[in-house]
Amino acid sequence: MIELKGLKKNFGRLTVLDDLDLEIPSGQATGIVGPNGSGKTTTIKSILGLVKPTDGEIRIDGELVNNRWEYREKIGYMPQVARYPENMTVEELFRFIKNIRGDQPSNEEELIKHFGLESELKKRMRTLSGGNRQKVGAVLSMMFNPDILIFDEPTAGLDPRSSVQFKKKVRELKDQGKTIMLTTHIMSEIEELADHLIFIVEGKIKYHGPMDELLNEHKEQRLEGAVAKMMEEEAA
Amino acid sequence: MKALTILNYQWKDLIRGKWIFGYALIYLLITDALIRFGGAGPKALLSISNVMLLLIPLVGMIYGALYLYQSREFTELLLAQPLNRKTLFWGLYGGLAVPLSAAFILGTLLPMLYNGMFFGEQIASILLLLGLGLILTLLFTGIGFWLGLAFFEDRIKGLGFALVGWLFLAVLYDGLVLLTIFVLGDYPIEKPMLALTMLNPIDLARITVLLEFDISALMGYTGAVFNRFFGSFYGMITAVTSMLIWLALPLYGATKRFRKMDF
Numbered sequence: 001m002i003e004l005k006g007l008k009k010n011f012g013r014l015t016v017l018d019d020l021d022l023e024i025p026s027g028q029a030t031g032i033v034g035p036n037g038s039g040k041t042t043t044i045k046s047i048l049g050l051v052k053p054t055d056g057e058i059r060i061d062g063e064l065v066n067n068r069w070e071y072r073e074k075i076g077y078m079p080q081v082a083r084y085p086e087n088m089t090v091e092e093l094f095r096f097i098k099n100i101r102g103d104q105p106s107n108e109e110e111l112i113k114h115f116g117l118e119s120e121l122k123k124r125m126r127t128l129s130g131g132n133r134q135k136v137g138a139v140l141s142m143m144f145n146p147d148i149l150i151f152d153e154p155t156a157g158l159d160p161r162s163s164v165q166f167k168k169k170v171r172e173l174k175d176q177g178k179t180i181m182l183t184t185h186i187m188s189e190i191e192e193l194a195d196h197l198i199f200i201v202e203g204k205i206k207y208h209g210p211m212d213e214l215l216n217e218h219k220e221q222r223l224e225g226a227v228a229k230m231m232e233e234e235a236a
Numbered sequence: 237m238k239a240l241t242i243l244n245y246q247w248k249d250l251i252r253g254k255w256i257f258g259y260a261l262i263y264l265l266i267t268d269a270l271i272r273f274g275g276a277g278p279k280a281l282l283s284i285s286n287v288m289l290l291l292i293p294l295v296g297m298i299y300g301a302l303y304l305y306q307s308r309e310f311t312e313l314l315l316a317q318p319l320n321r322k323t324l325f326w327g328l329y330g331g332l333a334v335p336l337s338a339a340f341i342l343g344t345l346l347p348m349l350y351n352g353m354f355f356g357e358q359i360a361s362i363l364l365l366l367g368l369g370l371i372l373t374l375l376f377t378g379i380g381f382w383l384g385l386a387f388f389e390d391r392i393k394g395l396g397f398a399l400v401g402w403l404f405l406a407v408l409y410d411g412l413v414l415l416t417i418f419v420l421g422d423y424p425i426e427k428p429m430l431a432l433t434m435l436n437p438i439d440l441a442r443i444t445v446l447l448e449f450d451i452s453a454l455m456g457y458t459g460a461v462f463n464r465f466f467g468s469f470y471g472m473i474t475a476v477t478s479m480l481i482w483l484a485l486p487l488y489g490a491t492k493r494f495r496k497m498d499f
Contacts (some may be wrong), residue, residue, distance in 0.1 A: 011498070045498075045499070048315075048316055049315070050312075050315050050316065050498070050499045051498040051499070052496055052497070052498055069318055069319060069320045069321070070318055071318070072316065072317060072318040072319070073318040075316075077316045079312075079316070083308070083309040083312060083313070084309055084310075084313055085249070085307075085309050085310045085313065086309065087249055087252060096241070096245055097313075097317065099241045100238055100241055100242075100314065100317055100319065101317065101318070102237070102238075
């Protein structure tokens with residue numbers, strides 16, 4: 001379980017996260033939605049320790065993780081804009097990360113096959129297309145079999161076929177009882193994958209709960225309509 | 237262990253980039269030429285140290301900042317891994333500072349070796365020179381890192397400050413010192429001048445060299461004050477100690493900043 005308590009983040013005068021309280025349950029998939037610039041990525045980066053919160057507590061499985069690093073063993077992360085050392089080949093990158101992890105067991109071969117990256121292994125990261133880079137990011141996030149997986153707009157830039165492959169993999173991971181957190185602007189993806197929904201606007205949580213409740217509440221058939229309604233209410 | 241893995245990768249990347257060989261080659265050619273034309277005496281050593289005093293701070297600062305910008309993807313990738321930020325910082329720093337130091341030392345040492353200069357009576361002076369170069373490399377790479385981190389989002393500013401900083405410390409500072417002496421010459425300003433010298437690591441290195449070679453004519457005002465105040469031996473000890481304090485400063489600032497930064 002990931003718990004955020006009173007999480008605050010200011011970038012200079014700009015408040016990005018405003019006293020955020022959040023619980024992300026274990027063994028389930030949680031989708032985070034919200035308008036652009038609402039603090040989704042900052043929330044994720046705070047959990048990973050990439051962004052240092054101004055104030056607040058982050059606990060993973062009950063353990064305070066602010067300014068710690070060991071806990072990241074448990075997390076696989078796929079960034080929104082995947083940037084990798086340009087001169088490394090895909091193969092070298094995987095080997096390097098394995099070295100950094102102290103040769104932890106990994107299932108990268110199966111993942112490379114799943115995402116169809118075999119023909120890209122010898123290419124340098126610089127020459128890879130955006131979609132293939134995303135796939136490399138997906139493999140990196142999953143290869144050490146982490147308990148928690150965090151995907152930041154994972155399917156942006158993937159072609160439909162790869163996107164289906166990715167979602168298939170995420171469902172598999174969910175069935176294995178992993179905790180999954182993902183942000184996206186594609187509502188159908190959340191409908192397909194997530195059990196819980198978090199709606200963030202301007203660094204504050206506007207809705208947090210199971211998906212079906214939200215649909216009932218707004219008397220909508222589809223999530224897209226319900227979320228759009230919430231965004232309109234916010235704007236009004 | 238993990239820092240070593242990072243170092244290993246960074247070195248491979250530097251070697252792939254090849255410019256580090258060029259940097260070593262510059263020292264090799266300059267040292268070789270100076271020995272060829274000036275003989276293997278203290279004069280050659282002095283000329284080498286003059287080149288070193290200009291070149292090392294420039295390359296260290298500019299490349300320190302540039303290298304951080306170039307390694308940005310690498311840094312972001314590793315930050316999401318179970319890795320201490322401190323480990324990552326020293327991995328990055330060592331990845332540049334160690335090859336730069338090695339390039340300087342090898343480039344300077346090699347011509348001295350094959351010219352038979354190294355095993356003469358000047359060995360102590362040569363070792364002092366190489367040691368100073370090492371400290372300067374570590375120090376100015378650290379300052380470069382500090383600037384790079386301080387202006388992580390704004391490369392132009394980071395590199396600009398590195399260039400201006402070098403110009404100030406290596407060129408303008410002496411002029412300012414002279415101007416101060418010229419204006420305030422009637423007052424007892426020896427001690428403030430001494431403090432002024434200690435504020436500039438390049439000056440400190442220069443004075444150490446001059447004290448070692450005992451060339452009072454070339455010592456300039458600050459060197460002479462230093463010499464009179466401390467004497468040759470204690471002057472050198474003081475200068476080197478101040479340089480070591482100087483070395484700790486940017487590294488402390490940079491690590492502190494790196495630990496608190498948002499990526």
